[in-house]
Amino acid sequence: MTVETLEKWSKAAEILHGMGYTIFQMQYGTDVPEGLHVRFWAATKPDVMVVTHNRAVHEAILRYDTER
Secondary structure, rough: EEEOOOOHHHHHHHHHHHHOOEEEEEEEOOOOOEEEEEEEEEEOOOOOOEOOHHHHHHHHOOOHHHHH
């Protein structure tokens, strides 16, 4: 899923947290054309990939596990 606003990230983070997802892997970054790719993992559930080009969303994602 592509997330380019903090509002959309906030909604996605609530859903991911509620389903037990944690950050598993990150690659690239907001300063490259591919964007930041973040893979979320939860036992017995399919992985979820979030992609963003927004630096504020990137910073919010980095706080994901510590805010919950």
